Amino acid sequence: MISKTYNRYLWLLNTLMQNKRLSFEEIKQKWESSVFNYDEKPLNLRTFHLHKNAVEEMFDLNIECDSSDGYKYYIDENIPAAQDKARQWLINSFNVVGLVNEGQQIHNRILLEEIPAGAEFLPTIIEAIKQNRELHVKYQPFYDNDASEFTVQPYCMKVYHQRWYVLGYFKERENLRNFALDRTLSIEMTDTVFTYPDDFSPEDFYRNSISIWVPDNPNAVRVVLRAYGIQAKYLRALPLQQTQKEINTTAEYSDFEYYLYLTPDLPKTIFSKGAEVEVLEPEELREQIKELAKHIYEKY
DSSP states (O other), X not given: OOOHHHHHHHHHHHHHHHHSOXXXXXXXXXXHTOTTOTTOXXXXXXXXXXXXXXXXXXXXXXXXXXXXXXXXXXXXXXXXHHHOHHHHHHHHHHHHHHHHHHTGGGGGGOOOOOOOSOGGGHHHHHHHHHHTEEEEEEEOOTTOSSXXXXXXXXXXXXXXXXXXXXXXXXXXXXXXXXXXXXXXXXXXXXXXXXXXXXXXXXXXHHTTOSSSOOXXXXXXXXXXXXXXXXXXXXXXXXXXXXXXXXXXXXXXXEEEEEEEOOXXXXXXXXXXXXXXXXXXXXXXXXXXXXXXXXXXHHHO
């Protein structure tokens, strides 16, 4: 259970994130109607500064006060920490946990998706990444009845479809691969230290992938999708992939451009969007979509 004090920290952080700039009096007024004001007591200036300092330390943020604008408090978004994706994901995750805990009396009206196993390995993996230490992994893949064991040099971690994956160099296979934590049986950090490549960038590695899969010989190609009706709005709100660019907009449809690896999961991902999304190019991908539709049709 998250402590009441911690929930107050999250409330202050969220209040500043949502409202951008607030004076202490405005923050105080919002606190009076907050669900986290358990004792229904007013927020005094000393407590506010204690909470402010705690938020800054916990999330590595700066909360500034602009005296030229009525002493308004705001989060300094110009520093790298405020723009860090991992930190934003962490803040959002803690917020969800805090709010769900506060809503226990209506737990049957808050429905969450089931998260696969594997989170118990996160502390070991994170420590190994920090120390550049090799991991000994026992793994049970879906495609094999027998478990396998391997040694991996962990480079980074990635969340995809609510599953945790680790990308690293597999010593036995001498290549870079992913493995999923929900299929992992055990992980041990070894005493062996490896050298993390100075020229390796996890973001660049996955830049042209829609998932965790990257071909052995990566070659990104131009992909153009045409989204009809409301699907165009969905793609604007939640881009299919980070290289997405809207290149043509009409009243009936919009065209979106990408530079992607033609991995086996790409046609399945596009097909899941339904008939409202059409592949304009490349022709190879159009044919893959046709074959997928044909196989599904034959099943019925």
